[in-house]
Amino acid sequence: MTASRQWSFLSWLRVGQITLAAAILLVIQYAVDSGSVKQIYLASPTQIIAAFPRLIVQNNLPYHLYITLSEALLGFSLALTLGVSTGIAMGLFSRVNTFFSPFLVASMAIPKVTIIPLLTLYLGIGFSHKVFIVFLFGYFIFVFNTIAGIRQVDEKHLKVARAFGASRLQVITKIILPSAVPSIMAAVRLEAAMCLVAALFAEIVASKAGLGNMLNRAVGVYDTASVFALVVTITAIALITVSLINLLEKRVFLRWKFI
Amino acid sequence: MTLFQISSVDKVYPGNPPVVALQDISLNIEKGEFIVFLGPSGCGKSTLLELLSGLQQPSDGLVSFHGRPIEGPHHSLGVVFQDASLLPWRTIEDNVSFGLELSGVGKTERGKTARHYLDKVGLTGFAEKYPHQLSGGMRQRAGIARALSSKPEVLLMDEPFGAVDHITRIKLQEELIGLWQENRRTIVFVTHDVGEAAFLADRIVLFSPRPGRMHTIFKVDLPRPRRRGDIELLKLESKIYDTLHAVEHQSRAAEAPV
Numbered sequence: 001m002t003a004s005r006q007w008s009f010l011s012w013l014r015v016g017q018i019t020l021a022a023a024i025l026l027v028i029q030y031a032v033d034s035g036s037v038k039q040i041y042l043a044s045p046t047q048i049i050a051a052f053p054r055l056i057v058q059n060n061l062p063y064h065l066y067i068t069l070s071e072a073l074l075g076f077s078l079a080l081t082l083g084v085s086t087g088i089a090m091g092l093f094s095r096v097n098t099f100f101s102p103f104l105v106a107s108m109a110i111p112k113v114t115i116i117p118l119l120t121l122y123l124g125i126g127f128s129h130k131v132f133i134v135f136l137f138g139y140f141i142f143v144f145n146t147i148a149g150i151r152q153v154d155e156k157h158l159k160v161a162r163a164f165g166a167s168r169l170q171v172i173t174k175i176i177l178p179s180a181v182p183s184i185m186a187a188v189r190l191e192a193a194m195c196l197v198a199a200l201f202a203e204i205v206a207s208k209a210g211l212g213n214m215l216n217r218a219v220g221v222y223d224t225a226s227v228f229a230l231v232v233t234i235t236a237i238a239l240i241t242v243s244l245i246n247l248l249e250k251r252v253f254l255r256w257k258f259i
Numbered sequence: 260m261t262l263f264q265i266s267s268v269d270k271v272y273p274g275n276p277p278v279v280a281l282q283d284i285s286l287n288i289e290k291g292e293f294i295v296f297l298g299p300s301g302c303g304k305s306t307l308l309e310l311l312s313g314l315q316q317p318s319d320g321l322v323s324f325h326g327r328p329i330e331g332p333h334h335s336l337g338v339v340f341q342d343a344s345l346l347p348w349r350t351i352e353d354n355v356s357f358g359l360e361l362s363g364v365g366k367t368e369r370g371k372t373a374r375h376y377l378d379k380v381g382l383t384g385f386a387e388k389y390p391h392q393l394s395g396g397m398r399q400r401a402g403i404a405r406a407l408s409s410k411p412e413v414l415l416m417d418e419p420f421g422a423v424d425h426i427t428r429i430k431l432q433e434e435l436i437g438l439w440q441e442n443r444r445t446i447v448f449v450t451h452d453v454g455e456a457a458f459l460a461d462r463i464v465l466f467s468p469r470p471g472r473m474h475t476i477f478k479v480d481l482p483r484p485r486r487r488g489d490i491e492l493l494k495l496e497s498k499i500y501d502t503l504h505a506v507e508h509q510s511r512a513a514e515a516p517v
Binding site: 167 | 332
């Protein structure tokens, strides 16, 4: 009885949520169609849907999507590889850590947005410019989370490894690095969202292609429906990314935590 | 045959003032015996176990195994830790075969050995589980299987049943005696539980704290299987309790301001 009462509460909750969402969309639709809100400020749901074929066919959305995603993915991979390597070196060898940490802290303290004009000067406004900015936004988080993960290793687990005669290398690969995986995965989760934002941000600042560039152009011609359609596209990508990361955590890297 | 020879061992941790964990320990451990180190916390019993396992080195004196000084951890020594200390990211099978993996044993053979010892400790069917899915008692069984899987000559057990409930603890003690009687592998067992010591041991070494010293050695000649509540067992326990009280009295007198 309790179960069915709970179920009906949950189903009413869902019905309520869907009704509210539909109501909001309808209000917007009416507000735009009736002309009480000007079309340069807001686009109606039907206009947004209608903007998609135009964006895909005339403006080559797939190409720009591809550009943005490759920038984000490449920058992310670079940040992950180099950041985790730096983190491992600094986490395992205290001398490396002592030597490099002031440099690292100093370069992290530079507000990254302020050097974007310089980067434009060095790298132009093309692909490498975006990749580097994405890398810059991700690198430090990977470094610090890797170091933190390595520091979190359980003293007891190290003792187990030593009691079983593990070599220094085995202690690193079988105990220290697996202990750091949850912390590194936390950075992956954070960065997966951040790298897309960084790529879009860089494209909005200065670019020749990509979704950020499309956004700029749509805003420039007051094509508000296209702007909203692009926002919807980007949101969808972000959601897909998050669920991919969830899947990766549950099935591979942190499988042991979810069983 | 003497397996471990501990001669005039001191263990001092540097500091201000230095902490004397063990002072003047001399003891022989015979092959096949079940010896229990008993004492209150801070008496150095776990430290002595770590000296035997090669995880620590004595500050003075000598600890030898088969007549040779112990220089570090050794495959003949299987260690069982206080709270099992399983690696949470590994399945039970991969935890049990950890030692074999480190020494380069192939995957198929590792799996076979691990399952064999899991059967032995009553964990058949739990190979694919992760440590957090098991109860405390089951985790400790897995810890024992892990120590056994590298076929050690000696089991060194550091308060292995300290964290499980009383009923489970009694069951684990009986299972341990069963395992031990199968092949009389030497067991060095650390505990602060008098009843546990009396039930398990051939010999009980009672330690006194600050600095950790050997106080009394009780020889337990009672026949096995032992029955809990047996009058001889209770007599022995009461003798140990009396000695423990004397130890406490002494150390309190020593600490009292003059």
